[in-house]
Amino acid sequence: QVQLVESGGGLVQAGGSLRLSCAASGSIFSFNSMGWYRQTPGKQRELVAVITSGGNTNYADSVKGRFTISRDNAKNTMYLQMNSLKPEDTAVYYCHARGWLQDYWGQGTQVTVSS
Numbered sequence: 001q002v003q004l005v006e007s008g009g010g011l012v013q014a015g016g017s018l019r020l021s022c023a024a025s026g027s028i029f030s031f032n033s034m035g036w037y038r039q040t041p042g043k044q045r046e047l048v049a050v051i052t053s054g055g056n057t058n059y060a061d062s063v064k065g066r067f068t069i070s071r072d073n074a075k076n077t078m079y080l081q082m083n084s085l086k087p088e089d090t091a092v093y094y095c096h097a098r099g100w101l102q103d104y105w106g107q108g109t110q111v112t113v114s115s
Helices: none
Strands: 004-007 010-013 018-024 033-039 046-052 057-059 067-072 077-082 091-098 103-105 109-114
Touching (some): 004 091, 018 109, 033 067, 057 067
Antiparallel strands (some): 004 018, 018 077, 033 046, 067 077
């Protein structure tokens, strides 16, 4: 079974930075795309950033210019660099991978941004 494990979350003050990592048990080259989602209580899970197998990226309007998604195929790891963090960014962040037949999700990592 494919496993995705997030790390790097924590507590940071507004304006600070964090880097999230998502380590996959298998080669991430086999995934059609990978991305980061986030969710807060009472809200739908929303897409934050996505990167395709071809290297194309896309971001939610709320994080454009502040977040950067990337991947390292040799390390089977995807990253989300988060700069200029705002209290509105507080959420559980989930790693996601889309394969040919099914989707995979990590367990999530908490990001809390204080004002």
